[in-house]
Amino acid sequence: xxxxxxxxxxxxxxxxxxxxxxxxxxxxxxxxxxxxxxxxxxxxxxxxxxxxxxxxxxxxxxxxxxxxxxxxxxxxxxxxxxxxxxxxxxxxxxxxxxxxxxxxxxxxxxxxxxxxxxxxxxxxxxxxxxxxxxxxxxxxxxxxxxxxxxxxxxxxxxxxxxxxxxxxxxxxxxxxxxxxxxxxxxxxxxxxxxxxxxxxxxxxxxxxxxxxxxxxxxxxx
Numbered sequence: 101x102x103x104x105x106x107x108x109x110x111x112x113x114x115x116x117x118x119x120x121x122x123x124x125x126x127x128x129x130x131x132x133x134x135x136x137x138x139x140x141x142x143x144x145x146x147x148x149x150x151x152x153x154x155x156x157x158x159x160x161x162x163x164x165x166x167x168x169x170x171x172x173x174x175x176x177x178x179x180x181x182x183x184x185x186x187x188x189x190x191x192x193x194x195x196x197x198x199x200x201x202x203x204x205x206x207x208x209x210x211x212x213x214x215x216x217x218x219x220x221x222x223x224x225x226x227x228x229x230x231x232x233x234x235x236x237x238x239x240x241x242x243x244x245x246x247x248x249x250x251x252x253x254x255x256x257x258x259x260x261x262x263x264x265x266x267x268x269x270x271x272x273x274x275x276x277x278x279x280x281x282x283x284x285x286x287x288x289x290x291x292x293x294x295x296x297x298x299x300x301x302x303x304x305x306x307x308x309x310x311x312x313x314x315x316x317x318x319x320x321x
Contacts (some may be wrong), residue, residue: 104293107231108275111284113182113206116228119283120183127160127186130224134254137307137314138163138223141254144318147171151218154244155179156207157225161190167221168194178212180205208236215246223254224314228284238290238297242321249321251299257315258287260306264313287313294319 111119120127142163147153147170158164158179168177177194179202181187187202205211207225220241226234241251259265268287275282294302299319307314 104231104234104288104290107288108286109279110228110230110286111280112230115280116284117182119280120181121185123283124185125160125189128162131162133309133312134224134314136309137254137316140305140307141221141223141252141316142166144316145219145221145252146250147219148175150174152176152216153178153219153221154210154212154217156210156220156222156241157181158190158202159186159223161186161193163221163223164190165194176201178202178217180207180210182206208233208240210240210244212244214243216244218246218249220245220249220251222251224256224285226253226290227255227257227286227288234288234290234293235297238293238299242298245321247321251294251319251321253290253294253315253317253319255290255315255317256285256287257289257306257313259308259313261308261313263311264308267311268313289315290317 149171151171153167153171155164155167158181164179171177179190184204187204190202259268275286291302291304301320303318305316307316
């Protein structure tokens with residue numbers, strides 16, 4: 101689905117905040133379906149010492165810790181999340197001063213000047229964002245990147261194999277009954293939206309783990 105305006109409605113921002121505050125450390129259970137796609141995404145991020153990196157939606161902090169180590173000693177890894185619980189979990193996993201470079205906020209209005217970051221990493225966030233907000237967020241990502249910055253997005257997507265299509269078919273059935281029970285996440289495809297937001301050289305790869313398909317999308321400023 102290239103047209104994000106056709107996405108089904110999702111949960112509200114307050115609902116998402118409450119859901120992930122309650123989920124807490126149990127969010128790590130998703131690694132059985134998400135780990136490979138996140139590993140591919142981190143590799144495509146092409147991290148190097150000294151870079152400034154934004155992790156938009158830090159989750160429990162596992163990727164934040166890896167990013168911080170990859171850009172040390174002079175790099176800065178900022179993280180933002182709407183969930184205070186997720187930020188506290190991240191602080192418990194990353195070492196100072198990285199634990200101080202975290203803020204609670206809405207990625208539709210990033211609290212950073214234009215051209216702040218060399219890289220942006222965002223995993224399993226945009227697939228739970230209301231369709232109307234996704235273009236705004238991608239424009240914000242473009243704004244805070246400095247050329248030739250790179251963004252890597254990892255999201256739930258449509259199936260590409262028999263097994264993954266069956267999994268997503270079942271996922272959509274449960275989602276229609278209760279989006280909140282699925283964390284607001286539904287399959288998306290972001291290539292076209294990134295181009296409209298001003299990005300170029302967009303590349304997409306689908307990674308399937310235990311039948312769950314994820315897209316890893318890489319784009320340049």
